[in-house]
Amino acid sequence: MDLQQRINAFVKLGEFLSQFKQDGIVKNDSIEANDLFFDGFKHQMKLAKEYNGWFTQKNILFSIESWSNALTNNNINKWTKKHNFNIKKSKTIAIIMAGNIPLVGFHDFLSVLISGHNVLVKQSSNDKHLLPFLAKYLEIVEPEFKGKIKFTEEKLENFDEVIATGSDNTARYFEYYFKDKPSIIRKNRNSVAVLTGNETLDELDALSNDIFRYYGLGCRNVSKLFVPNGYNFDGFFNAIYKWHPIINEAKYANNYDYNKAVYLMSEFDMLENGFMMIKEDESYASPIATLFYEHYNNTEDLQEKLQVEADKIQCIVAKGFANNEIEFGQTQNPQLWDYADNVDTVDFLLKT
Numbered sequence: 387m388d389l390q391q392r393i394n395a396f397v398k399l400g401e402f403l404s405q406f407k408q409d410g411i412v413k414n415d416s417i418e419a420n421d422l423f424f425d426g427f428k429h430q431m432k433l434a435k436e437y438n439g440w441f442t443q444k445n446i447l448f449s450i451e452s453w454s455n456a457l458t459n460n461n462i463n464k465w466t467k468k469h470n471f472n473i474k475k476s477k478t479i480a481i482i483m484a485g486n487i488p489l490v491g492f493h494d495f496l497s498v499l500i501s502g503h504n505v506l507v508k509q510s511s512n513d514k515h516l517l518p519f520l521a522k523y524l525e526i527v528e529p530e531f532k533g534k535i536k537f538t539e540e541k542l543e544n545f546d547e548v549i550a551t552g553s554d555n556t557a558r559y560f561e562y563y564f565k566d567k568p569s570i571i572r573k574n575r576n577s578v579a580v581l582t583g584n585e586t587l588d589e590l591d592a593l594s595n596d597i598f599r600y601y602g603l604g605c606r607n608v609s610k611l612f613v614p615n616g617y618n619f620d621g622f623f624n625a626i627y628k629w630h631p632i633i634n635e636a637k638y639a640n641n642y643d644y645n646k647a648v649y650l651m652s653e654f655d656m657l658e659n660g661f662m663m664i665k666e667d668e669s670y671a672s673p674i675a676t677l678f679y680e681h682y683n684n685t686e687d688l689q690e691k692l693q694v695e696a697d698k699i700q701c702i703v704a705k706g707f708a709n710n711e712i713e714f715g716q717t718q719n720p721q722l723w724d725y726a727d728n729v730d731t732v733d734f735l736l737k738t
Contacts, residue, residue, distance in 0.1 A: 387502075387528070387530035387531075389466065389471045389500075389502070391528060391530065392499060392500050392502070392528070393459070393462050393463065393466065393500070394528070395524050395527050395528035395531065396457050396462060396496065396499075396500065396524070397457060397458065397459050397462065398418055398527045398528075399457055399520060399523060399524055399527070400453070400454050400455075400456070400457025400458055401417055401418075401454075402417050402418075402419075402420070402423065402427075402523060403450050403451075403453055403454035403457070403520075404454040405417065405420075405424065406427070406431070406447055406450045406451065406454070407447060407451050407454075408444065408447045408448055408451055411428065411447075418527055419523065419526045419527060422526065423519075423522075423523050423526075426519060427519055427520075427523075430515045430516055430519045431443070431446050431447075431515075431516070433515045434446060434488065434513070434515040434516055437512075437514075437515065438485075438512050438513065439636070439637045440486075440487075440512075440600075440601060440603060440637060441488050441513070442635070445487070445488060445599075445600050445601075446488045446516075448599065448600075448718070449487065449488040449489045450488075450489070452718065452719060453489060453492060455719075456721070456722055461721070461722055462500070462722065464722075464723075465721075465722040465723050465732075466500060466732075468723075469732050469733065469736055470736065471500075471501060471502060471736065473501065473502050473503070473736060476502055476503050476504055476534075477503050477504070477546035477547060478503065478504040478505070478506055478544065478545045478546050479498045479503050479504065479505055479506065479545065479546065479547050479548070479549065479735065480506045480507075480508065480542045480545040480547070480548040480549070480550075481494045481495060481498065481505060481506070481507050481508070481548070481549045481550075482508045482542075482548070482549070482550035482551065482552065482560070483507065483508065483509050483510055483513070483517075483551060484510055484513075484551045484552060485509070485510025485511065485512030485513035485514075486510075486512070486513075486600075486603045486604060486605075487513075487600045487603055487604045488513060488516060489513070489516055489517060490513065490551075490604070491507070491509070491513075491517070491551065492517065493722070493725075493726070493731070494549050494551075494731060495507065495517065495521075496722075497731040497732050497735060498549075498735060499524075499531070499534065499535070500732070501732055501735040501736055503534075503735060504533075504534045504535070504536070505534065505535055505536070506536050506538060506542065506544075506545050507535075507536065507537045507538070508537075508538055508539070508542055509537065509539075517537075518537050521535045521537070545567075546567070546568075547567055547568040547569060547734075547735075548560075548564050548567050548568075548569045548570075549569070549570045549572075549731065549734075550564065550569065550570070550571050550572065551572040551726075552572070552573070553573065553574050554573045554574045557571050557572070557573040568734075570727075570729055570731065570734055572726055572727055573697075574605075574671060574698075575605045575697075575698060575699060575700040575726075575727065576605060576607075576609040576610065576670040576671050576672075576698065576699065576700060577596070577605065577606050577607055577608045577609065577610075577699065577700045577701035577702070577703065577717055578608060578609070578610045578611070578612060578670065578692070578699060578701075578702055578703070579593055579596065579608045579610075579611050579612070579702075579703040579704065579714075580611075580612045580682075580685075580688065580702065580703070580704040580707045580708075580711075581611055581612065581613045581614075581617065581622075581704075582614060582705075583613070583614055583617055583618070585621075585705070585714070587621070587624070587625055589705065589714040589715075590621060590622055590624075590625030590626070590714070591625045591626075591628065591715075592713075592714035592715025592716075593608065593625070593626075593703060593714045593715065594625060594626040594628065594629055595715045595718070596608040596703055596714065596715060596716075596717040596718070597609075597626065597629075597662075597677060598626070598629045598632060599717075599718045600718070601632070601637075601638055601674060602672075602674055602675075603674070604718065605700045605726070606700055606701050606717040606718055606720065607717065607718070608677075608701075608703055608717065609670060609671060609672040609677065609678065610667075610669075610670050610672060610677065610678040610679065610680065611664075611677060611678070611679040611680075612679070612680055612681075612682050612688055613679055613680075613681060613682070614681065614682060614683075615681050615682075615683065617681070619657055619664065623657075623659050626659075626662065627659070629661065629662075630659075630660065630661050632661055633660065633661035638674065638675060641673065641674035641675050642661065642662075642663070642674075642675035645663065645673045645674070645675055645676050646658065646663060646675075649663065649665065661675070662675060662676070662677060663675060663676045663677070664676075664677050664678075664679055665677075665678055665679070666678070666679055666680065666681075667679075667680070668680060670695075670698050670699065685707060689707070689708065692708070700726070700727070701717045703716075703717060710728075
């Protein structure tokens with residue numbers, strides 16, 4: 387199977403996923419193998435939602451729509467043309483996936499297969515329904531994928547390299563356990579936003595999506611703000627108010643109530659608006675329903691601080707602050723060439 391065959395298969399997968407949008411699920415009879423998979427995928431979405439309370443219909447469809455938009459012929463060709471895919475021998479790449487947001491491990495899965503390797507997937511129990519079904523779709527539209535994709539719940543065995551995503555604690559275990567294998571080991575990271583006080587209402591509105599999408603559970607979600615001394619949060623609170631219905635969702639509300647009680651009992655200073663708390667804190671990882679903030683004196687010092695602590699940061703949302711900044715509202719819309727931890731997964735797969 388050559389590269390073009392692999393690209394074609396993922397383009398077909400993108401077309402299949404294009405039927406599942408946030409504004410409605412509409413069957414397109416022209417999609418290849420649709421009669422076999424359309425209703426089945428709706429059922430897998432239902433199972434994913436029932437199994438994991440954080441996987442709402444809205445969040446599942448947002449993830450699916452994002453991948454549909456990414457898996458176009460133009461996008462995949464733009465991504466792959468930077469590399470030489472003439473590998474000498476296919477290897478088996480083990481992937482240990484996180485389960486914090488729907489299809490969070492799909493980019494690693496895509497990268498391994500597009501590189502011409504075999505994939506051995508160990509999923510999180512929190513996100514185990516969607517990807518195996520999509521893998522079956524790939525095997526139907528491109529039969530040469532059969533035998534190249536395997537899922538396991540057992541101990542990982544018979545693999546050459548590994549990509550593992552987890553917490554700082556699990557990363558230490560991964561680093562020890564896989565010390566003899568070429569690997570990419572990902573740890574905890576969080577995203578931040580740098581505000582100046584001159585942001586427009588539209589920019590702050592867009593930032594609210596970076597904060598609340600997936601309930602803030604993703605590493606690309608903004609969990610902390612850096613604001614200038616004397617920053618007035620009134621405009622920010624007004625801009626994020628569109629997300630206030632989130633407090634009606636039980637799992638989020640339970641976290642809000644619990645964390646608010648902890649802060650009040652501990653007599654921490656905080657601001658809150660009925661569905662979000664803002665607390666001054668030097669940490670990057672804020673609890674659900676909480677956003678940390680920290681003041682800065684000047685942008686030069688802040689740039690230096692964020693460079694020093696780069697290994698804790700996934701995305702920097704800002705305007706005119708840093709070369710690697712992301713526009714307001716775009717953290718959950720990465721391109722295929724936007725790699726986690728800024729480590730080029732395809733380059734790793736093709737070099738080792």
